[in-house]
Amino acid sequence: MFNDTFFLLSAGLTLAGALGVVFTKNLMHACVMLLGTLFGVAGLYACIGADFLAASQLVIYAGGVVILMLFAVMLTGGSSDQANKFGIEKIAGMGNTKTYIFAGVSVAVISLTLLKIMAGYMKTFEQGELPPLTSTVEEIGTLLVTDHVLAFEISSILLLGALVGAAAIARPRKG
């Protein structure tokens, strides 16, 4: 029973956070809602036994990327209610009939496609049991050093590239 409660809590947190990100007008509030979403996703990972993945989601996303985004927003001066200055009608192309028709048609097409795909699954749906959960850290470690050692090393070069690139972009221009 706790499995179901845990799953519902995590899924609810993810959905609530995601809806909050989309519907809020304040950029800072959106970042904080994103924090909630990432927490929920970490809970979902933990639900299916990916404990290392859940912890690294917490460390890297909730602890790093959210702060990065908050700092980036502060770089541009915070959000000072710019949603109120331009009402949704005043931005060109927003809120007129063409936009609504286009949005409505795309929503209909996408949801019908998704429902068709899901209907194919649901007919042959059997609920299975999860295998007993074991610690995944040692398995990931062994695989990273034996089968996927190239991926491991290349990821460090990728990180180096990200570091150099980001530092080069964020450096103030001379003169």
Next chain:
Amino acid sequence: MSPSVNEYVNQFEIHQKLVAMVSDFLGFDASGLMAFLVFAVTAFAIVNVMALIGGLGTYAERKISADIQLRQGPNRVGPYGILQFLADGVKMIMKETIYPAQADRALFNLAPVLALLGVFATLAVVPFSSGFTLANLNVGVFYLIGVGSLVGVAVFLGGYAANSKWSMLGGMRGASQIISYEVPVTITTLSIVLLAGGLSFGHFVENQGGFPHEWFIFHNPFTFIGFFVFFVGMLAETNRAPFDLPEAESELVSGYHTEYTGMRFGLFALAEYIEVFVLCGVAVAAFLGGYKVPFDLGNGVIFVEKLGLPAIIGKNIGQVLQLGSFVTKTLALYYVVIWVRWTFPRIRVDQVMTICWKYLTPIALFNLIGVVFWMYAFDNQSLWEILSHLGGGSHGGHH
């Protein structure tokens, strides 16, 4: 491997009989419900004790600082002023909540909640004793690092939400300080993970012994330096001691909690003191032998076999001894943290960043490489084991 509370309690027949009784009474298998109750009661106890430690921490800080500065400190409320923290708590509850005019109310209310949430969630993995660990997660220390960074977000939001220049500066500086010092702390923890062979706190503590020469801090010279790197990083992560620029009293008024009044300020302070305790506990578990008692008294085997006590009493005496060992070591480190605060002058913000990125991170990386080579060359033996083998080899001649 140390189990969680539920598994520890389950090994006693009394508890098993209780579960069977409740199952018969309710009609379904009550083990899940009983597990929940055990966890809830233990968590409640831990939360209360932590709140008490947080409050007494403020009292201890004032008394110790008074001692260092040759004055008295609080001595009016209760014998030796020990009830001072209760008086402070009552005062804080009665203070008016002032929302600054241009503040962001939702985030203003959310920041202390996030700080407290992050700190309480770290309590779940702290190894108080082998049977009393709430949840011996397989990714224990990694989870702790992750949830501890929530406090950084809370510091930033607290500074941002109040819309005062002091708060904003304090919040930005505090958040960048916290995230910077996570890097040497993570790398030093990595070197301990190398030695312990696992990420859970059970691995950390079970691979050390009760005596000082069996602790990880004396395992090799690299972990010795690593302990100090971890300690300095821990001071900076909790915005304490010489790194308290984000809440600097003489420079930023009160930094990121300038505009907070009453209970919200109390919650921030409580979160900070509990976080110091938790991180001292992590340092003790990783470097100083955790809850291990000398002569292996902790697992109660001696009491059951030699003294002939029933299992439940013998094991619980062992647990109490382990708890005492852990708490003593943690409080000793806590005392050092308070001592350091009143000894050193505050460090400037650019010096804070220089210390982290130009000194601590290279030292931590060097320690990591050092531990890797030590373990490879000496086959996981500690310095003392090598010395004793050298000494014993000349005597006996057998391994």
Next chain:
Amino acid sequence: MTSYTLDVYMPVIILMAFAIGLVLISVFVAQILRPFKPNALKEQAYECGEEPVGTAWSNFNVRFYVVSLIFIVFDVEGALMFPVASIYRKFVEIGEGAVLVGSLLVFISVLVVGIVYCWAKGDLDWVRSFQLSDEQINQLKGIEEKA
């Protein structure tokens, strides 16, 4: 490998619930006990006696952003090294330690190159020191000699 059940995450949720509950209780108790008389003067931001001018939400220096970028890269590096570090001891015991020493060294050295690069280019300095080119130095000297 020992298996665990999801019950192990129960204390985490219980403790988070306690944290939220503590805040709600204290705020609720405080609503009853404390006064609430807002007036415009109390709600001004505190600036040591001066009248506060403008909001605090202005553009911040880019150095905070650079620090958080460098932190993210090192955080991901640490996160990737955790599983390899947890397996190291077992590998050394069975005598295959050299493989791991090699891969760990390659991984760490690539990131050491990164931090050395940032150090050399001055990204780690809190206060950036700009290097003047030779003409600019001569120009400044020329101005000083004339003055």
